[in-house]
Amino acid sequence: MSNNRCCCVELNQRNKWIDAIKRNNVDGWPWYPKPDDTICSEHFMGNKKSDEEESPSYAPTIFPKIYRKRKVNDSQVLARYTRLKKRRTTKVSDTTSSQIIIEEGSELYQTQPLMVDQGCQVNMFSESKLRDTTFICIRLIYSDHCDAEIQVNIATTSRIVMTNNSRKKEAVALTKKSYEDQSTETKIQEFVGISSIKNDQELLDLAGVSFSNFEFLLRRLTMKKCTVSTKDRLLIFLIKMKTGVTFSALSVLFGVHRTTTSRIFHSILQNLACATANLIFWPNRATVQATIPKCFSPDYINTRVIIDCTEFRIEIPTAVDDRVACYSHYKKGFTAKVLIGITPGGFISFKSKVAGGRKTDSQMTVESRLVDLLETGDVVLADKGFPSIKKVIDESGKEVKIVTPPFLANKNELSQEETQRTYDIARVRIHVERIMQRLRIYWVLDKIPHNLFNCIDDIVHCREATIENKKNLT
Numbered sequence: 001m002s003n004n005r006c007c008c009v010e011l012n013q014r015n016k017w018i019d020a021i022k023r024n025n026v027d028g029w030p031w032y033p034k035p036d037d038t039i040c041s042e043h044f045m046g047n048k049k050s051d052e053e054e055s056p057s058y059a060p061t062i063f064p065k066i067y068r069k070r071k072v073n074d075s076q077v078l079a080r081y082t083r084l085k086k087r088r089t090t091k092v093s094d095t096t097s098s099q100i101i102i103e104e105g106s107e108l109y110q111t112q113p114l115m116v117d118q119g120c121q122v123n124m125f126s127e128s129k130l131r132d133t134t135f136i137c138i139r140l141i142y143s144d145h146c147d148a149e150i151q152v153n154i155a156t157t158s159r160i161v162m163t164n165n166s167r168k169k170e171a172v173a174l175t176k177k178s179y180e181d182q183s184t185e186t187k188i189q190e191f192v193g194i195s196s197i198k199n200d201q202e203l204l205d206l207a208g209v210s211f212s213n214f215e216f217l218l219r220r221l222t223m224k225k226c227t228v229s230t231k232d233r234l235l236i237f238l239i240k241m242k243t244g245v246t247f248s249a250l251s252v253l254f255g256v257h258r259t260t261t262s263r264i265f266h267s268i269l270q271n272l273a274c275a276t277a278n279l280i281f282w283p284n285r286a287t288v289q290a291t292i293p294k295c296f297s298p299d300y301i302n303t304r305v306i307i308d309c310t311e312f313r314i315e316i317p318t319a320v321d322d323r324v325a326c327y328s329h330y331k332k333g334f335t336a337k338v339l340i341g342i343t344p345g346g347f348i349s350f351k352s353k354v355a356g357g358r359k360t361d362s363q364m365t366v367e368s369r370l371v372d373l374l375e376t377g378d379v380v381l382a383d384k385g386f387p388s389i390k391k392v393i394d395e396s397g398k399e400v401k402i403v404t405p406p407f408l409a410n411k412n413e414l415s416q417e418e419t420q421r422t423y424d425i426a427r428v429r430i431h432v433e434r435i436m437q438r439l440r441i442y443w444v445l446d447k448i449p450h451n452l453f454n455c456i457d458d459i460v461h462c463r464e465a466t467i468e469n470k471k472n473l474t
Contacts (some may be wrong), residue, residue: 144186237268291345304378328357361385363453
């Protein structure tokens with residue numbers, strides 16, 4: 001202790017000042033040391049001042065509660081500092097077993113491990129040919145660990161090999177690039193419409209047509225000028241037909257508003273429905289006979305058309321009458337039904353208007369007036385859902401044969417002859433089932449929403465005309 005007064009001497013006087021401040025309800029009056037004031041050893045941890053800057057006893061930290069609210073645990077702080085010094089002393093002896101070897105061409109350079117006890121900037125490989133190679137640290141750096149953050153700047157190196165005892169670690173140095181530039185460079189490809197599609201397979205997967213069919217449809221369009229090109233508008237329409245995605249998804253894909261994609265779809269649909277109206281037609285008998293496959297001979301050589309009905313699920317209609325007309329007991333839900341007729345060669349030659357799923361197959365056939373197109377001597381292949389059209393054909397006076405699989409009626413099982421006949425009919429009727437399956441793979445008909453109810457006929461027509469009759473598009 002010196003002869004100068006310690007700050008503890010003034011404690012009683014300061015207590016009086018503080019009491020007066022509290023009574024007068026004014027701000028606190030902090031204490032500032034004077035030139036002749038001295039701090040005694042009781043204010044330092046361990047009751048002794050240390051000259052090491054990292055030591056907790058370097059600065060006074062123990063004062064009465066009136067000056068410091070948080071109490072410091074002296075023993076814990078001093079023990080933590082002692083452990084840190086012991087750990088660093090131990091690491092110094094271990095660094096002699098490590099070395100750094102730098103290989104550049106055929107020359108080798110060796111340097112001793114570096115330990116820095118202060119914040120510094122050093123040249124790590126001063127004897128090598130590396131230029132501007134520095135390690136900037138704050139506290140201590142060892143060959144195997146560091147106690148602070150390190151900023152590394154390696155300019156141009158060829159290869160660095162680090163060895164620790166018998167284990168070797170290789171690291172390929174970065175050449176002429178900063179660490180920010182070393183992130184994986186990925187080429188981002190943005191979808192920009194039809195120009196992003198490079199081959200037929202990509203277009204088939206996305207829109208369901210090849211480039212030749214796409215050009216055929218494009219030539220048939222007569223569209224007004226728009227900010228969206230005619231090719232991209234046709235692609236929007238075909239993607240909607242193939243995938244059934246929402247207009248909002250298409251707007252994100254093509255960078256236009258949702259209502260714009262909706263208007264584009266409806267305008268292209270009406271335009272194509274008119275332009276492709278002649279692609280579904282009723283061929284004459286000679287044409288059908290010239291293209292009939294060999295599997296129809298000899299029993300079904302006079303087949304003119306193979307008919308079948310298919311149903312597509314729709315959203316629940318809002319009107320009660322529409323719900324009654326569209327509910328299908330066969331599908332156990334609300335559906336739309338259409339009658340399809342194909343030639344033995346697989347050409348779609350007939351399509352009825354789309355109706356509610358409640359109608360039977362026979363009703364659809366009679367209302368579609370298919371009987372008017374048939375001629376005497378024609379053979380029509382159908383399944384078991386068309387039992388009553390035979391009566392309508394007989395009333396018309398035409399000698400048309402309806403071939404359907406045999407029924408069980410009151411029998412428990414079919415005879416061997418009837419079973420073989422069922423197989424023979426199914427063998428040639430399978431073509432129309434394949435056409436139905438091709439229609440179903442396009443998701444626009446998976447579940448038709450309310451906003452497309454008014455154009456179901458055009459959707460089915462465009463799907464049949466532009467997709468199924470590919471041979472007639474080229």
